[in-house]
Amino acid sequence: MRAFEPQTRFLVRGSVLLIALLTLWWFVLLGPMLYLLRGAAGVFLMIEDAPSSDWTLRVPVDVTLPGTPQQPLPWQLRSIDFEMPRSEAVIFTLSLPVYWAIILAAHGVRRNLRPLLLGTAVMTAIELVLFLGYAHITAADAAAQLAGTEDAAGKWIHHVGVYLDVSVFPYAAPFVVALSLDLELSGEVFALRQARTPGTTAIARRR
Amino acid sequence: MKRRPAVVSPSPFRFVLIFVGCLLFAFGALLTPAVQSLDVRFSSALVQLSQGLILGCGGHATRDAAILRAPGGFGVEMRDGCNAINVTVLLWSAVLAFPAPWKMKALGLVAGSAIIQALNLVRFISLFYIGQYSMTWFEFAHAYLWESLLVLDTMVIFWLWVQRTVRPAAATHAGV
Numbered sequence: 001m002r003a004f005e006p007q008t009r010f011l012v013r014g015s016v017l018l019i020a021l022l023t024l025w026w027f028v029l030l031g032p033m034l035y036l037l038r039g040a041a042g043v044f045l046m047i048e049d050a051p052s053s054d055w056t057l058r059v060p061v062d063v064t065l066p067g068t069p070q071q072p073l074p075w076q077l078r079s080i081d082f083e084m085p086r087s088e089a090v091i092f093t094l095s096l097p098v099y100w101a102i103i104l105a106a107h108g109v110r111r112n113l114r115p116l117l118l119g120t121a122v123m124t125a126i127e128l129v130l131f132l133g134y135a136h137i138t139a140a141d142a143a144a145q146l147a148g149t150e151d152a153a154g155k156w157i158h159h160v161g162v163y164l165d166v167s168v169f170p171y172a173a174p175f176v177v178a179l180s181l182d183l184e185l186s187g188e189v190f191a192l193r194q195a196r197t198p199g200t201t202a203i204a205r206r207r
Numbered sequence: 208m209k210r211r212p213a214v215v216s217p218s219p220f221r222f223v224l225i226f227v228g229c230l231l232f233a234f235g236a237l238l239t240p241a242v243q244s245l246d247v248r249f250s251s252a253l254v255q256l257s258q259g260l261i262l263g264c265g266g267h268a269t270r271d272a273a274i275l276r277a278p279g280g281f282g283v284e285m286r287d288g289c290n291a292i293n294v295t296v297l298l299w300s301a302v303l304a305f306p307a308p309w310k311m312k313a314l315g316l317v318a319g320s321a322i323i324q325a326l327n328l329v330r331f332i333s334l335f336y337i338g339q340y341s342m343t344w345f346e347f348a349h350a351y352l353w354e355s356l357l358v359l360d361t362m363v364i365f366w367l368w369v370q371r372t373v374r375p376a377a378a379t380h381a382g383v
Contacts, residue, residue: 007370011363015356022352091350098355160238167288168234171358172297189366190222190305191373 006188014105018098025097033093034086040128045135054085059139063147077146080139091170092131099123099174106178106185115181122181126173130165137161222304229300237292246292247273250285253324257331268335275331281339283331289349291327294361295320301365307372315368319361326360 025033038047038055046058063077099119103112141158144150150158179186186192236242250273258275261268269276276282302315330353338345 007363007366010366011359014359014363018355018359019352022347022355026347026351094351094355098358101355102359156235156238160235163238164234168230168293168297171293171354175358175362189362189369191369 010105014101017101017105021097021101022094025093029097030090030093033096034089037089037092037127037131040124041131041135044132050083052083054083055089056081056083057135057139059135061139061143063143065147077143080142082138082142084135088166089131091166092127092134095127095170095174096120096123098171099178102174102178103182106182111184112182115178119177119181122177123174126177127170130169130173134162134165137165221306225304226300229303230296233296233300237296243287246287246290249292250287250290253290253328253331254285257328257335260328261332261335275335277335277339279339281335283335283338285331289331291323291330291357294357295323297358298323298361298365302368305369305372311368311372315365315372319364319368322364323357323361326357330357 048056050056058079058081060079064074065077067073103116254273254275258268258270267278274282274284298319334349337348
C-alpha cells in the first residue's frame with residue numbers, strides 16, 4: 001500500500017481542496033470573476049446587460065443572406081446579437097479554482113509558487129478563449145441557420161464544438177495545464193523516473 | 208523467465224497527439240445519433256441500478272426511463288454527460304496514448320471504467336438526495352463540484368495504472 005501513498009495523498013488533499021475552493025468560488029469569487037470575464041471579453045465583443053440581468057452579446061459575423069419576399073436583394077449580415085444567461089457564463093470561471101486545488105494538492109504553495117502564478121495567467125486566458133469560442137460558435141450556428149446553409153454535417157460540427165467548449169474543456173483544462181506546468185507532478189504521474197532504466201539513472205546521478 | 212514488453216518514457220509530443228486524437232474521435236462519435244441512442248439506453252440502465260441500490264438500502268424512489276423520482280415529487284434525469292461517459296473518454300484517451308503493453312491497456316480501460324462508473328453511481332444517488340434538500344446546492348454539486356471531483360478521480364486512476372504498468376517493466380529491465 002505504501003507504493004500508492006502519493007496517489008492517496010494527492011486524492012485526499014485534492015478532494016478537500018476542491019470542495020473548499022469551489023465553495024469559496026461559488027459564494028464569494030463567482031461575482032467578481034464574472035465581472036472580470038465580462039470586462040476581458042468586452043475587449044473582443046460588445047457585451048451589454050439585458051433587462052433580465054443576463055448578458056446580450058454582439059458577435060461580428062460576415063455572412064451574405066439570400067433575398068426574401070420582403071427584401072428581394074441579398075444582404076450582408078455584419079453581427080449577431082443573442083442573450084446569454086449569466087448562469088451559462090459561470091462555467092467559464094470554474095477552471096481557475098479547480099487549477100488552484102490541483103496545484104496546491106500536489107506540493108503545497110511554497111514549492112509551487114511559479115506554476116501557481118503562471119498557471120493562473122494561463123487558465124485565465126483559456127477561460128477567456130473558451131468564452132469567446134462559445135460566443136463565436138453560437139453566432140456562426142445562428143448565421144448558418146439564417147442563411148439556410150446549415151447541413152447535417154455543419155450542425156454536428158457546431159454541436160461537437162459547443163459540447164467540447166462547455167462540457168469538456170472547462171473541466172479537463174486545469175488538469176492538462178497543471179501537468180504541463182508542474183513538472184514534478186507530471187514526472188510522478190507519468191512515472192518518468194521509473195520508466196528509465198536504473199543504470200541510466202545511476203550514471204546520471206554520478207555525473 | 209518470460210520477459211514483459213518494456214515500457215518506455217512517453218514522448219510528450221506523441222502522448223499529446225494520440226490523446227487529443229482519441230478525445231476528438233470519441234466525442235465526435237459520441238454525438239452521432241447512433242451512439243446517442245446507445246448513450247440514452249446506458250443512462251436508463253444506470254438509473255435502474257441506482258434505484259435498485261436506493262430501494263435495497265431502504266430508501267424510496269420510482270423510475271421513469273432515465274428519470275429517478277422521489278416520493279415528494281423531485282425528479283433527477285440522467286442526461287448526456289451525467290453518465291460519466293465524458294470522464295471515461297478522458298481516461299481511455301490517456302490510457303491509449305501511454306506507451307504500454309496492450310494487455311495492460313485493456314486492464315486499465317476495463318478496471319478504470321468500472322471504478323469511474325461506481326463513483327458515478329455514488330454521485331448520482333447523492334445528487335438525488337441533495338436535490339430534495341436544496342436546488343441551489345444541487346446545481347453547485349451537480350454541475351461543478353462532482354464533475355471536477357470525477358476528473359480528479361480519473362487522473363488518480365490513470366496515475367495508479369501508470370504506476371502498476373511501469374513498475375514491473377522497470378523491474379524486469381533491471382533484471383529483478
